[in-house]
Amino acid sequence: MPGGKTPLALLLLLLAALFVACGGPPAEEPVPDERRVPRTYPPEPGEVHFGELTMLTDGGENAEAYFSFDGRKLVFQSTRPPFSCDQIFTIDVAGGEPRLISSGKGRTTCAYFLPGDERILYSSTHAAGDECPPVPDMSQGYVWPIYSSYDIYVRAADGSGEPQPLAPSPGYDAEATISPKGDRIVFTSTRDGDLDIYSMALDGTDVRRLTNEPGYDGGPFFSPDGSKIVYRAYHPSDPEELADYKRLLAQGLVRPTRLEIFVMDADGSNKRQVTHLGAASFAPFFHPSGEKIIFSSNYGDPKGREFNLFMINVDGTGLEQITFSDGFDGFPMFSPDGEWFVFCSNRHNAKRGETNIFVTRWREGGA
Known part of the structure; x- marks a missing residue:
């Protein structure tokens, strides 16, 4: 994606994670990157919560860090x-070569470290075939694919061993994240016929359905506590x-x-809508205080083309725009200690369609 305005379809294509691997090097070998990073940039005017921005990747489409x-x-x-579609990688926050974790087969998405950082979970279609599932027909308007071949897997964080399925079921299983307490996983599934949020124990047992209203409920993240x-x-x-x-x-x-952005208790009770923006708002994550939520949205752009980060109180008050980049x-996230912040952006990209990972020290109160 260019540094300037990007067509809405291309932006939403990124959100859908529509890219699949078609083979590549073994998981034990890092993938070389000829254009070495990290590089640093100042924040855009108005981005008062950011210190110096460090770009950790340079090239390709990088998301959900x-x-x-x-x-x-x-x-x-x-x-x-050498991949034509998404695979799972790790990288040091200080910079370095990305390391391939997934198998290089099928389409992958939504990776997260397990407690102890020795294993990683992610979703993949590789059990249904080495090739990418087909891109959906856009003749019905803009749509995301909900691949029934997505299952959740766990693999060693160094890419060794075979990916092991976790709570497999017919239908889509993806969008999994883990509680900071290290005791539960939340994920999105169609196992009961609709797109709903579920929780389960770390070993895939004790699966509980948390949402049941008709429609799409997804992209869940736990609060800090x-x-x-x-x-x-x-x-x-x-x-x-x-x-x-x-x-x-x-x-x-x-x-x-x-x-829109919603909040519920970890057991699925006390559901409440936080935003009423009438826009495409997604990728919410709790502020370290647990009292605010940061998220991405095209709110405020009449053409719906620009996605910026916003922050809002859990009670729906105090909306604040955080980023101001065309x-x-x-995909915003705070580090576990609350000192650092990561997001993905097409600012400073070299080619159309590129999206890169940026980290910065978070400045509370814009100090």
Whole structure:
């Protein structure tokens, strides 16, 4: 994606993680990058919460970068040579060569470190075949694919051994993250016929359904104390919209153009809507205080092309714009100690379609 304005379809294509690996080097070998990073940049005017920005990747499409429990590494998905679609990599926060973790087969997404940082979970379609699942037909408007071949796997953080399935079931299983307490996993699944959020123990047992309202509930993350879950949702209330949602879901598709941010208790109780922006708001994550939520949205752009980061109080008050860069800023996350912040952006990219990982020291209160 260029540094300037990017077509909405291309931005949403990034969000859908529509890229798949088609073979590559063994997991034990790091993937070389001829354009060495990290490089540093100042924040854009108005980005008062950011210190100096460090770009950790340079080239390809890099997204969903999440800290290890010790805060020293990031795990992320990337489309980069020799792969034509997303695979899972790790990288040191201080910089260095990305290391391939996934098998290089099928499409992968949504990786997260397990407690102790010796294992990583992620979703993959590789059991259904080495090749990429097909890109959806956009003749029905912009849609995301909900691949029924996605299952959750666990693999050693150095890429050794075979990926082991975790709580497999028919249908889509992805978008998994882990409580900072290290006791539960939350994920999105169609195992009961709709896109809903579930929790389970770290070994894949004790699966519990947390949402049940018709529509898409997904992208869950725990609060710092593990007591709450923040997520994105689309709950169509109009009968025609609901019928359209169900029709697309039966085809393994969902239309993501309107998403709001919700919060619930970790057991699925006390659900409440946080945002009422009428936009495509996604990738929410709790502020270290547990009292605010940061997320990405195209709110405020009449054409819906620019995605910036926003922060809001859990009670829905105090909306604040955090980033002011043309194009796309998304997938925000705070480090476990709350001192550092990571996000993905197409700022400073060299080629159209590139999105890179940036880390910075977080400045509370804009100090």
